[in-house]
Amino acid sequence: MLRLEARWQIEAYSKRADANQVLLEFAKLDYNMVQQTLQRDLNDTSRWWKDMGVAQNNLRKGLTKVCALITTVDDVYDVYGTLDELELFTSAVERWDVNSVEILPDYMKLCFLALYNTVNENLYDTLKEQGVNVLPYVTKAWSDMCKAFLKEAEWCHNKYTPTFEEYLAMHGYQCLGWSS
Structure with a gap:
C-alpha cells in the first residue's frame, strides 16, 4: 500500500506548477528501482515455488x-x-x-x-x-x-x-x- 501511495503522491506532485523537477525525477527513479527489486523477488519466489513441484500437483x-x-x-x-x-x-x-x-x-x-x-x-x-x-x-x-x-x-x-x-x-x- 505504501508503494501505491507513493505512486499517487508522485503523480499528484508532478501536476503542481511549483514542482521541483529534480526532486520529482529522484522520486520516480527511487520508485522504479524499488519496483524492479520487488519484481525480481517475485520472480525468484515464483521460480522457487515452481521448482518445488507443488504448483503441479x-x-x-x-x-x-x-x-x-x-x-x-x-x-x-x-x-x-x-x-x-x-x-x-x-x-x-x-x-x-x-x-x-x-x-x-x-x-x-x-x-x-x-x-x-x-x-x-x-x-x-x-x-x-x-x-x-x-x-x-x-x-x-x-x-x-x-x-x-x-x-x-x-x-x-x-x-x-x-x-x-x-x-x-x-x-x-x-x-x-x-x-x-
Missing part, C-alpha cells in the same frame, strides 16, 4: 488445508478453549482415535473431525501416490504442536512469561548453550 491443495487447520487449531487454543477442554483435545489428537471425539465439547468435535478427516485424506493420497505410510510421523507432528499450544495456553492462563530458552525448548529447539 495436489501438494499445493494439501499445504493450503494444513495451513488452514493450523490456524483453526491455534485459535481453539488461544481463544475458545478452557484448560480442561484443551487437555481433552490434546489427548484426542495424541490418541488419533475418532472415537475420542465423544469426550470433546461440541465445538471441539467439529474441529477434531475436520483435522482427523483432512489429515487422513492427505495420508491416503500420499500412500496411494507415493506408496509411503507417513501416519506415525504426521500424527506425532500434530500431537507435538497441540502439546506446545497447550503449554502456551497454560502459561497464558497462569500469566507466566516464559524465558526465551523455555519457549525454544517447548518447540523442540536447543538453546545452543545460551545462558539466561
Whole structure:
C-alpha cells in the first residue's frame, strides 16, 4: 500500500506548477528501482515455488488445508478453549482415535473431525501416490504442536512469561548453550 501511495503522491506532485523537477525525477527513479527489486523477488519466489513441484500437483491443495487447520487449531487454543477442554483435545489428537471425539465439547468435535478427516485424506493420497505410510510421523507432528499450544495456553492462563530458552525448548529447539 505504501508503494501505491507513493505512486499517487508522485503523480499528484508532478501536476503542481511549483514542482521541483529534480526532486520529482529522484522520486520516480527511487520508485522504479524499488519496483524492479520487488519484481525480481517475485520472480525468484515464483521460480522457487515452481521448482518445488507443488504448483503441479495436489501438494499445493494439501499445504493450503494444513495451513488452514493450523490456524483453526491455534485459535481453539488461544481463544475458545478452557484448560480442561484443551487437555481433552490434546489427548484426542495424541490418541488419533475418532472415537475420542465423544469426550470433546461440541465445538471441539467439529474441529477434531475436520483435522482427523483432512489429515487422513492427505495420508491416503500420499500412500496411494507415493506408496509411503507417513501416519506415525504426521500424527506425532500434530500431537507435538497441540502439546506446545497447550503449554502456551497454560502459561497464558497462569500469566507466566516464559524465558526465551523455555519457549525454544517447548518447540523442540536447543538453546545452543545460551545462558539466561
